[in-house]
Amino acid sequence: MTMRAAVLAVLVSALLTGCRRQEPRAPESGAGSVPGQQQASAPTPAAPPGAVLFISADTRGYLGPCGCSENMRGGIGRAAFQVQQARQGGQPVLYIDGGNSLFGETHLKADQVPQEERKAKALADAFRTMGIAARATGELDDTRGADFRKGLGLPEIPSGGVKVLDAGTRKVGVVAAASGEALVKASQQAREQGADFVVGLLDQPLEAAQAAAALPGLAANLVVATHSASEFSAEENRLVRSDVPVVAVQSKGRSLLRVDLTYAPAKGPFTPQRSQGDVEREVTALEQRIALLDKEIALPGIDPKLKALKQGKRDELAARKQGLLTAPPAPAADVNGFALRFLPLESNLPSAPDTQALVKAYDADVGQLNLAWAKAHGQDCPLPEKGQAGFVGSAVCADCHPDATGVWERTKHHHAWETLEEVGKQHHLNCVGCHVTGWQKPGGVCRLDKVAGREDVGCESCHGPGSKHVDAPSPATIVGKPGEAVCVTCHNTENSPHFDFATYLPRILGPGHGGTGKSGQAGEPPAK
Incomplete structure (x- = not known):
């Protein structure tokens, strides 16, 4: 190649390169910047129109799991973290409690009173850190009497009552009832007060809630059974798909129900989103693998190195499941929809520091209270x-x-x-x-x-x-x-x-x- 030909080749190459689309590069720290002038950052994508509801129920006086076994679900600090994280997403977030949360028994022995009252107060304070918008009440909230319960200062809905909450461009009605007939009446009142989406909190077990959901005239979009039949009868989350879905959240604060609302440009009825089938199947498969690992990790005499490997794998699967459960669903075009998902509060999830501080204060106080009571009144x-x-x-x-x-x-x-x-x-x-x-x-x-x-x-x-x-x-x-x-x-x-x-x-x-x-x-x- 002659010198002239070589020069022409270089020029042609430069021209062709200049015609190609150049991908933008983020400026390196300090490179090409002007002192005192901020670099423009990429805009954060706006959250789609909608809102997020978190619902707890049947907590039965649990601030957290007992800790006797490994990888135990639950903890008010973990629940608070989920709510606080969702508030960073740009959509309105409402936290609602279905009741039967303050105590685990309807009657207490004298020596239990100091501990259980202190725990109820800690739960109430934790609810406030979560920005609780409304809560129903049940018999497990009145163990120390209505005056004690009201003295906690929580935003209660009386039985048969209605509370309508702002949720962006829509309104969410929350109704509380102890019977199916009362639920029908309260749900209709919520509609009359302008609610676009209505949550019914029924102080009954799942079977009774299913019957209530089938009653004519019910104006609720969702019914939550807030009182399990017995201490060990709500060991799993339950969802009954019907014209009006019915749910029972795992008791003792081990899970939350998350409801994602998506808004169409025009107001209209809300319909359940059933396009989450692939996600649900993957979550179910992950939960089955996690349950198997939990059983293997708990085997007595397991080799510590093998246990550590299995625990690492379990945490990895749990993190993957959490990502699936907290990703907002894809909104259906021109449809007002809602998607239901349970959020198990797994052991690897973080806790909200302010809420966990309340739990630590309770742990420190209650031991002293109980010991002092035993010395003064014990028999x-x-x-x-x-x-x-x-x-x-x-x-x-x-x-x-x-x-x-x-x-x-x-x-x-x-x-x-x-x-x-x-x-x-x-x-x-x-x-x-x-x-x-x-x-x-x-x-x-x-x-x-x-x-x-x-x-x-x-x-x-x-x-x-x-x-x-x-x-x-x-x-x-x-x-x-x-x-x-x-x-x-x-x-x-x-x-x-x-x-x-x-x-x-x-x-x-x-x-x-x-x-x-x-x-x-x-x-x-x-x-x-």
Whole structure:
């Protein structure tokens, strides 16, 4: 190639390059900038017209999970974080509570009152950090009377009442009722007051809510069953798809219901968006994988390295699921729609700092309140009835059963009290009963200030009170081989969801204690 040809080739290449579309480049820090002048940033895409509703119900006095097992759902701090994050998205956000949230029982013993009232106040304060817009009430809110409940200063809707809330260019009506007939009447009133979308909060279990949703004249778009039939009857989120969808949120603050409203240019009826099928299927598949990992992680004796790997994978799947659940649905063109999604409050989710600070303050206060009450008003347990055995303590058992005691000392039952002390909950009435021996039983422990010598899940927790056995050592004077029914009083659905008697039992057995093999191999799942 001649020199002239080479020069022409360079010129042609430069011209062609100049004709190509150049992709914009973000300016490097300090490059080409003028001091004191801000660089223009790309505009944030506007949120589509609509609003987000968060609904809780049937919290039953839970600020958070007990923490007995790993990867437990729930926590008012995690719920608050979800609401606060959504408020950064540019759409109106309304938080609504369906009631039955302040207490877990309709009647309290005298020693429970200081703790449960303090907890209800902490929940009310947490609701305020979430910007609560409205709440219904149920029988589990009136455990300490209507005056106590009203004194918390929350924005209540009386039974049969209506509250209409601004939600951008639309209005959301929230109605509370204790019967289907009252729900129909209140929903019609909400429409008359200008509500475009109506949420019905029914103080009944899911089955009754389904019947109410089918009543003629109902003007609600959604019915929420806010009171589960019993303590353990709302272990899962439930959605019944019908002309008027019916939902029951997992109890004890373990999930939130998220309702995404999308607005068309013109007002009109809202229709459920059913285009989320692919997302729902993927979420279901992820939840099945997470549940399997939870069970594997909870296996007693699992290798720590394998456990860490499985936990990492579980957190990854949970994060993926959370992303799917919180992504706003694609709005349907020219349709006012709503999409329903449950948000399980998984253990890997963050907590809102301001709300979590309220929980920590409660934890610090309630132990002192309970201990002070026990010292001032506590009464010892009644003595066993004539002819019945009483508790003697594990130290007495060790005199005649050194081998069995050696096995027990290597289990986590032996450290049950210590696990409470580590988290400062040794004076919490919700916890102590499964971490001492003979709690609230004749001849046992009935006062928080008199636990000494009965700490831990001792011999008599499983084999029964031992005074008669001490006086007359014989298999007939003790429970020789306790069955599963004894274990599940503490290893229940809530505290130990993956408990399996056949799998866990070998972890507390060893030579001299119903088992064989090397004495140092006894172990067991975390104490409950």
